Amino acid sequence: MFLKDYFGTIFKSIKSLLTGMRKTGYYFTHPKEILTEEYPDNRATLKMFDRFKGEVTMPHNENNEHRCTGCQACEIACPNGTIKIITKQEIKEDGKKKKAIEAFVYHLELCTLCNNCITSCPSDAIVMAQTYEHSVYDKTQLKKILNKPGSKIMEGVE
Amino acid sequence: MSLLGENFMTEEGEFVINMGPQHPSTHGVLHLKVWLDGETIKKVQPHLGYIHRSIEKMSERLSYRNFIYATSRMDYLSAHINNQACALAVEKGLQVEVPARAQAIRVLLAELTRLQSHQLWWGCTGLDLGAVTPFFYAFREREAIMEIFEETCGARLTQNFCVPGGVMYDVNPNFQKRVKDVMQQIKSKYREYEEILTGNVIFENRTKGVGYLSKEDAISFGVTGPTARASGISCDIRKWFPYDGYEKLDFEEVVMEGGDCYTRYMARIEEMKQSVHIIEQMIDNLPEGDIQGKTKNVIKLPKGEFYQKVETARGELGVYIVSDGAASPYRIKYRSPNFSNLSALETMSVGTKIGDLVAIMATIDLVIPDIDR
Numbered sequence: 185m186f187l188k189d190y191f192g193t194i195f196k197s198i199k200s201l202l203t204g205m206r207k208t209g210y211y212f213t214h215p216k217e218i219l220t221e222e223y224p225d226n227r228a229t230l231k232m233f234d235r236f237k238g239e240v241t242m243p244h245n246e247n248n249e250h251r252c253t254g255c256q257a258c259e260i261a262c263p264n265g266t267i268k269i270i271t272k273q274e275i276k277e278d279g280k281k282k283k284a285i286e287a288f289v290y291h292l293e294l295c296t297l298c299n300n301c302i303t304s305c306p307s308d309a310i311v312m313a314q315t316y317e318h319s320v321y322d323k324t325q326l327k328k329i330l331n332k333p334g335s336k337i338m339e340g341v342e
Numbered sequence: 343m344s345l346l347g348e349n350f351m352t353e354e355g356e357f358v359i360n361m362g363p364q365h366p367s368t369h370g371v372l373h374l375k376v377w378l379d380g381e382t383i384k385k386v387q388p389h390l391g392y393i394h395r396s397i398e399k400m401s402e403r404l405s406y407r408n409f410i411y412a413t414s415r416m417d418y419l420s421a422h423i424n425n426q427a428c429a430l431a432v433e434k435g436l437q438v439e440v441p442a443r444a445q446a447i448r449v450l451l452a453e454l455t456r457l458q459s460h461q462l463w464w465g466c467t468g469l470d471l472g473a474v475t476p477f478f479y480a481f482r483e484r485e486a487i488m489e490i491f492e493e494t495c496g497a498r499l500t501q502n503f504c505v506p507g508g509v510m511y512d513v514n515p516n517f518q519k520r521v522k523d524v525m526q527q528i529k530s531k532y533r534e535y536e537e538i539l540t541g542n543v544i545f546e547n548r549t550k551g552v553g554y555l556s557k558e559d560a561i562s563f564g565v566t567g568p569t570a571r572a573s574g575i576s577c578d579i580r581k582w583f584p585y586d587g588y589e590k591l592d593f594e595e596v597v598m599e600g601g602d603c604y605t606r607y608m609a610r611i612e613e614m615k616q617s618v619h620i621i622e623q624m625i626d627n628l629p630e631g632d633i634q635g636k637t638k639n640v641i642k643l644p645k646g647e648f649y650q651k652v653e654t655a656r657g658e659l660g661v662y663i664v665s666d667g668a669a670s671p672y673r674i675k676y677r678s679p680n681f682s683n684l685s686a687l688e689t690m691s692v693g694t695k696i697g698d699l700v701a702i703m704a705t706i707d708l709v710i711p712d713i714d715r
């Protein structure tokens with residue numbers, strides 16, 4: 185009885201080992217079913233999905249104009265103080281004063297990519313970019329000014 | 343007394359070693375102090391706090407829209423379900439109606455989350471017990487699910503897709519097709535899973551009869567989730583306290599008798615099948631309509647206390663909000679499943695060998711950031 189059990193276990197072990205090996209062998213001989221992506225060699229072809237949250241950016245049109253009014257809704261919506269908006273008073277042609285942004289300061293190193301700022305912006309001034317390589321040697325390089333130098337607000341955006 | 347983290351011999355001749363905080367099989371920074379007699383475990387003491395980030399305290403400073411993002415970092419494998427729990431708790435306070443489409447999207451994503459979490463667990467269990475191959479096979483299917491998340495939510499782990507009142511965006515146009523493809527793929531791979539791991543002799547010997555948790559112990563330690571259901575306790579929140587329309591769905595609660603590592607393993611495998619079943623019911627009849635209910639820009643909950651519990655991939659997560667009527671919570675408390683499940687570890691492992699401790703830990707499926715928060 186003991187011997188029968190003993191050899192039975194050995195036989196069962198070998199069988200389950202072979203079952204596992206068969207699967208391994210199958211994938212070894214069918215390399216087409218292997219899905220590994222060879223990053224970074226595939227950098228040229230790698231495309232992220234449209235909604236991928238890479239970093240916050242501010243799109244500008246060809247006249248170097250953006251849509252940000254400086255209302256600071258995004259600054260309030262951000263859970264960790266990633267956004268700092270420095271505003272200034274602009275005097276328009278008709279003499280009226282108007283709030284405008286001096287600088288939209290964005291600290292990528294603090295950002296958790298939660299998308300709250302994007303959904304809170306009333307004038308769709310900021311969007312998520314699909315970038316994914318953010319390593320730098322020095323953390324100060326991650327502090328970004330999102331409005332381009334010399335840019336101003338688009339006509340018609342309130 | 344000795345220093346924390348020092349290995350030493352007690353006067354009775356028991357050897358005390360430290361497993362972790364950096365140990366490959368603890369899946370993170372879990373520090374276990376283990377008292378050993380030879381190879382037999384006499385006592386296990388978890389030391390916590392290595393990645394405490396004070397999420398509860400932090401949330402007191404944030405608005406009701408903002409505190410949700412941090413819960414993705416608790417149990418990062420059930421991130422979407424955590425977010426859902428917070429959104430539900432806020433909705434309970436506001437008494438807003440969540441549109442049917444938003445509910446369906448939430449449930450679909452929650453079940454996908456459960457599926458990918460169990461898939462990762464399946465791979466890691468194999469890895470912990472000495473089989474490297476399952477790890478890669480599990481990641482193949484999980485990757486397909488992660489791509490669904492990436493396409494619809496914009497992130498793979500920390501989605502932050504639930505907002506009070508609904509979901510942030512509508513699903514991606516490709517969503518339905520992609521989910522159906524993935525479900526087909528997963529269903530065709532079950533057999534492969536069973537061949538590689540479930541029927542394997544080494545695996546069976548290392549898990550059958552190991553780490554027994556009785557029904558009474560499971561109740562007294564507050565164990566929930568698949569770990570408790572494998573000990574014969576019916577505790578699925580989706581069945582007992584349905585939320586987001588789970589009451590309308592057809593699925594079975596997986597309750598198994600046995601209470602050992604192998605039963606816990608089988609319970610999770612069965613749960614994956616149930617998740618696939620739920621997803622297949624819903625994917626073709628997503629209701630039309632809005633994706634967000636009406637909420638104010640600045641949310642203020644009425645004075646009072648609100649509690650909402652959900653079933654994450656590991657058990658019951660409770661969100662308890664105390665509000666004093668202001669725009670941010672007065673106090674938030676999370677009842678996390680892993681913390682309670684970890685407390686039962688000692689009962690399960692005393693008397694077993696040190697190698698079995700790894701098997702027990704693997705089948706409780708601990709996620710450490712959820713314990714520390």
Ligand code: SF4
Pocket residue numbers: 240261262263264265266267294295296297298299300301302
């Ligand atoms: S994505 Fe979130 S963390 Fe980042 S800037 Fe926007 S609100 Fe702040």
Ligand code: SF4
Pocket residue numbers: 251252253254255256257258259269304305306307308309310
């Ligand atoms: S980005 Fe949008 S929310 Fe932020 S200050 Fe500009 S307009 Fe306001």
